[in-house]
Amino acid sequence: MAGLTETLQQVDTGLDASLERLFAFLAIPSISTDPAYADACKAAAALAAETLTGLGFTATVHPTAGHPVVVARTDTGAARRVLFYGHYDVQPVDPLELWETPPFAPRFGATPDGRRTIVARGACDDKGQVFTFLEALRAIKATQGALPVDVTVLLEGEEECGSPNLPGFLAAHAEDLKADVALVCDTGMWDPKTPSITTSLRGILHAELTIEAADRDLHSGLFGGAARNPIHVLSRIIGEAHDENGRVTLPGFYDDVVEPPAEVRARWEGLGLTAETFLGPVGLSISAGEGDRLVIEQVQSRPTFEVNGMFGGYTGAGTKTVIASRATAKISFRLVADQDPEKIRLSFEAFVAPRVPADCKAVFSWGEGARAFLVPADSPDLTRAAAALEAEWGVAPVTIGSGGSIPVVGQFKTRLGVDTLLIGFGLDDDRVHSPNEKYDLTSFHKGTRSWVRILEALA
Amino acid sequence: MAGLTETLQQVDTGLDASLERLFAFLAIPSISTDPAYADACKAAAALAAETLTGLGFTATVHPTAGHPVVVARTDTGAARRVLFYGHYDVQPVDPLELWETPPFAPRFGATPDGRRTIVARGACDDKGQVFTFLEALRAIKATQGALPVDVTVLLEGEEECGSPNLPGFLAAHAEDLKADVALVCDTGMWDPKTPSITTSLRGILHAELTIEAADRDLHSGLFGGAARNPIHVLSRIIGEAHDENGRVTLPGFYDDVVEPPAEVRARWEGLGLTAETFLGPVGLSISAGEGDRLVIEQVQSRPTFEVNGMFGGYTGAGTKTVIASRATAKISFRLVADQDPEKIRLSFEAFVAPRVPADCKAVFSWGEGARAFLVPADSPDLTRAAAALEAEWGVAPVTIGSGGSIPVVGQFKTRLGVDTLLIGFGLDDDRVHSPNEKYDLTSFHKGTRSWVRILEALA
Numbered sequence: 001m002a003g004l005t006e007t008l009q010q011v012d013t014g015l016d017a018s019l020e021r022l023f024a025f026l027a028i029p030s031i032s033t034d035p036a037y038a039d040a041c042k043a044a045a046a047l048a049a050e051t052l053t054g055l056g057f058t059a060t061v062h063p064t065a066g067h068p069v070v071v072a073r074t075d076t077g078a079a080r081r082v083l084f085y086g087h088y089d090v091q092p093v094d095p096l097e098l099w100e101t102p103p104f105a106p107r108f109g110a111t112p113d114g115r116r117t118i119v120a121r122g123a124c125d126d127k128g129q130v131f132t133f134l135e136a137l138r139a140i141k142a143t144q145g146a147l148p149v150d151v152t153v154l155l156e157g158e159e160e161c162g163s164p165n166l167p168g169f170l171a172a173h174a175e176d177l178k179a180d181v182a183l184v185c186d187t188g189m190w191d192p193k194t195p196s197i198t199t200s201l202r203g204i205l206h207a208e209l210t211i212e213a214a215d216r217d218l219h220s221g222l223f224g225g226a227a228r229n230p231i232h233v234l235s236r237i238i239g240e241a242h243d244e245n246g247r248v249t250l251p252g253f254y255d256d257v258v259e260p261p262a263e264v265r266a267r268w269e270g271l272g273l274t275a276e277t278f279l280g281p282v283g284l285s286i287s288a289g290e291g292d293r294l295v296i297e298q299v300q301s302r303p304t305f306e307v308n309g310m311f312g313g314y315t316g317a318g319t320k321t322v323i324a325s326r327a328t329a330k331i332s333f334r335l336v337a338d339q340d341p342e343k344i345r346l347s348f349e350a351f352v353a354p355r356v357p358a359d360c361k362a363v364f365s366w367g368e369g370a371r372a373f374l375v376p377a378d379s380p381d382l383t384r385a386a387a388a389l390e391a392e393w394g395v396a397p398v399t400i401g402s403g404g405s406i407p408v409v410g411q412f413k414t415r416l417g418v419d420t421l422l423i424g425f426g427l428d429d430d431r432v433h434s435p436n437e438k439y440d441l442t443s444f445h446k447g448t449r450s451w452v453r454i455l456e457a458l459a
Numbered sequence: 460m461a462g463l464t465e466t467l468q469q470v471d472t473g474l475d476a477s478l479e480r481l482f483a484f485l486a487i488p489s490i491s492t493d494p495a496y497a498d499a500c501k502a503a504a505a506l507a508a509e510t511l512t513g514l515g516f517t518a519t520v521h522p523t524a525g526h527p528v529v530v531a532r533t534d535t536g537a538a539r540r541v542l543f544y545g546h547y548d549v550q551p552v553d554p555l556e557l558w559e560t561p562p563f564a565p566r567f568g569a570t571p572d573g574r575r576t577i578v579a580r581g582a583c584d585d586k587g588q589v590f591t592f593l594e595a596l597r598a599i600k601a602t603q604g605a606l607p608v609d610v611t612v613l614l615e616g617e618e619e620c621g622s623p624n625l626p627g628f629l630a631a632h633a634e635d636l637k638a639d640v641a642l643v644c645d646t647g648m649w650d651p652k653t654p655s656i657t658t659s660l661r662g663i664l665h666a667e668l669t670i671e672a673a674d675r676d677l678h679s680g681l682f683g684g685a686a687r688n689p690i691h692v693l694s695r696i697i698g699e700a701h702d703e704n705g706r707v708t709l710p711g712f713y714d715d716v717v718e719p720p721a722e723v724r725a726r727w728e729g730l731g732l733t734a735e736t737f738l739g740p741v742g743l744s745i746s747a748g749e750g751d752r753l754v755i756e757q758v759q760s761r762p763t764f765e766v767n768g769m770f771g772g773y774t775g776a777g778t779k780t781v782i783a784s785r786a787t788a789k790i791s792f793r794l795v796a797d798q799d800p801e802k803i804r805l806s807f808e809a810f811v812a813p814r815v816p817a818d819c820k821a822v823f824s825w826g827e828g829a830r831a832f833l834v835p836a837d838s839p840d841l842t843r844a845a846a847a848l849e850a851e852w853g854v855a856p857v858t859i860g861s862g863g864s865i866p867v868v869g870q871f872k873t874r875l876g877v878d879t880l881l882i883g884f885g886l887d888d889d890r891v892h893s894p895n896e897k898y899d900l901t902s903f904h905k906g907t908r909s910w911v912r913i914l915e916a917l918a
Contacts, residue, residue, distance in 0.1 A: 225862065232697060235694040284672060285818045286687070308772050308783075309774045322550075
């Protein structure tokens with residue numbers, strides 16, 4: 001039976017074929033948050049299941065109230081089983097006009113400093129990352145016949161819209177999904193040369209707030225000056241949600257936020273990350289966050305109140321002299337440490353109530369919240385995976401926190417009792433969720449090689 | 460030659476035919492602010508010109524950079540000439556789902572208290588009002604052969620989008636448009652039984668403000684807490700534009716606002732208009748305006764800062780964890796007394812500047828402003844028209860102010876040297892600019908009869 005070297009060579013020689021398969025996956029517009037793309041989501045799930053079947057997995061596409069969940073598994077009786085999680089859905093592409101090429105026509109590109117890239121919606125988040133794992137499996141099967149561990153692959157299609165159906169699915173299939181360790185490939189590297197394992201994530205809570213005023217749109221000439229304008233009311237609420245120092249003003253918002261351990265704080269200070277270095281690449285230079293906090297704290301260990309979208313009144317071309325009857329804000333909170341989504345919900349409703357005139361109405365719509373998550377630093381699998389990554393990249397991985405949220409990690413712990421290793425190969429300049437999203441070719445290639453080594457190490 | 464009585468009888472007996480002609484006009488979706496309806500605007504202009512030609516007018520459809528202007532005139536050598544102004548364009552219909560029947564399928568309806576109505580976009584503003592005048596001309600021609608005065612009819616198609624091309628048109632055609640008095644039918648009655656002549660109007664100034672932050676949309680997990688959110692910046696600006704007392708906080712905003720004459724104020728106080736009585740019909744009960752002002756002051760003699768529309772970030776279905784790169788507010792100011800649009804523009808820009816972070820940008824787009832207008836109370840034509848209205852309605856017309864803006868009135872004064880009588884038959888419950896706009900059948904019928912009497916009186 002061939003060994004690691006042959007398998008890694010197989011990854012290298014098979015790279016073009018791997019990219020061809022990835023491009024076919026990227027070409028499917030599986031935008032989960034927009035019902036118009038339901039069929040595309042089905043198609044992406046089907047392609048993933050078909051791919052895994054081709055690798056000798058028993059694959060099933062499970063329908064849900066939303067988009068399907070793909071579960072595929074090997075049962076060779078290996079000593080250990082890993083559960084790999086990823087998602088086949090992607091973010092919406094708007095604003096479309098800012099894309100240099102169509103978002104679902106994958107192409108090769110290059111960064112200003114000459115790194116070769118794959119450009120498409122989902123190139124990194126999460127289709128490209130998922131394929132690093134699938135192509136690693138393919139190379140191992142091709143060279144060694146069998147995998148060193150049994151593998152369960154779980155691919156959902158609603159990660160970009162809050163995974164509404166995943167908790168129920170995990171509860172219903174907890175037994176089948178049991179594993180010794182979970183692997184999630186939806187995070188980033190420290191820099192293009194340094195791999196990382198993410199050991200902390202922020203939680204998330206989605207809210208939609210609509211202020212309702214008059215029972216119809218009003219002529220701003222006849223009623224302007226007396227009639228309440230819900231856009232003004234909503235703007236004041238949003239405007240007052242942060243103080244001059246960038247601190248969220250919701251009552252008790254920071255109650256359950258804890259300070260990072262001294263050594264972590266020391267490491268952060270050592271990084272010398274500044275607003276200029278962190279925000280410069282996206283055209284900003286001044287941090288909007290808490291003035292007395294490090295930038296890395298602001299995006300990793302501090303909670304946020306963020307308006308992701310806001311709309312009310314006339315938004316078309318030209319002008320319309322109208323006072324709208326309602327205005328809406330789409331809001332998300334990033335949660336840290338011990339913050340409880342339920343307490344945050346009550347805090348926001350308490351913050352809004354006194355700011356709504358008695359003859360107006362505040363209508364809330366809440367998503368299911370997810371708490372923040374911290375991976376145990378003493379996990380033996382963490383040590384094994386770190387060694388495998390160092391062997392591939394020639395430098396020890398940095399263990400970092402992420403400001404993002406991957407609720408499934410917490411659910412694996414609570415519903416399956418499984419710890420998760422968050423290992424991904426994304427980079428800060430990948431433009432995930434933005435126009436012209438990309439994934440470095442090196443991330444894809446060495447990411448695939450990394451999984452070969454990690455699966456070996458976890459055996 | 461037949462007299463007034465016969466002409467009024469002709470209006471009565473011809474009512475059904477008049478309504479048929481109005482319905483054909485209402486069926487044209489001449490939404491001027493949306494380029495998609497340019498052809499419909501052309502069609503409405505053509506129908507108006509054709510109608511006037513049929514009444515013996517010399518009618519011309521003048522193309523402009525935007526929608527055409529219709530000018531039609533008689534030249535019988537009568538002692539006096541009146542210039543009638545109206546507009547054939549209408550407001551957008553959104554939100555379409557709130558219309559009980561299609562906005563451009565005119566129908567008869569009824570108010571809860573049994574008044575018969577015409578329901579359609581433009582039923583009142585301004586197609587229905589324009590037709591009261593055209594059908595009055597028709598009845599006079601039919602019964603008397605000639606009009607008692609020479610008439611110039613000026614119909615524009617951009618009133619609902621700020622009349623960008625009208626000032627230039629008036630300047631270019633000032634000579635042809637000269638008249639002894641101008642008549643504008645785009646205002647309302649005091650109540651369903653009491654006519655009115657509007658003697659004051661608020662001016663208007665349109666602005667669009669866009670806050671630009673990062674050079675791309677950002678992932679709110681990776682950047683949230685450090686990256687500036689332009690929706691937050693814009694919301695704070697809008698939220699701070701009014702104080703707790705409903706007063707606009709822009710520097711010097713009230714400098715050129717004057718107090719109404721004592722007798723006007725006394726009359727206003729006598730009206731006993733309250734927030735409950737004024738706002739109750741639209742589902743509100745508390746005034747949003749300056750706490751120390753009468754409601755009627757708030758909507759007529761006090762200036763406003765109003766956001767007519769606001770949008771930024773993700774506004775589609777579901778959620779998107781994004782920090783937008785920009786957010787926009789469509790704003791209009793209602794101006795009173797001596798307020799100068801240019802000074803208000805500078806005041807708002809000065810208000811915004813210190814509220815925009817140094818690494819963000821505020822982009823302004825301004826429309827041409829219009830000052831407030833006051834009709835001289837001692838105009839003999841005002842007296843004549845008032846007598847004619849009293850003869851028709853059996854009660855003397857109330858001279859009132861309007862919070863709306865009809866910039867053309869100021870331009871008639873400055874560019875043509877003509878004073879304007881604002882006489883209209885709209886009602887507070889007509890839902891102009893809102894879904895299910897209507898016009899009372901009585902407004903249309905007696906409005907037509909009123910013009911017959913007024914034209915006679917002005918001879």
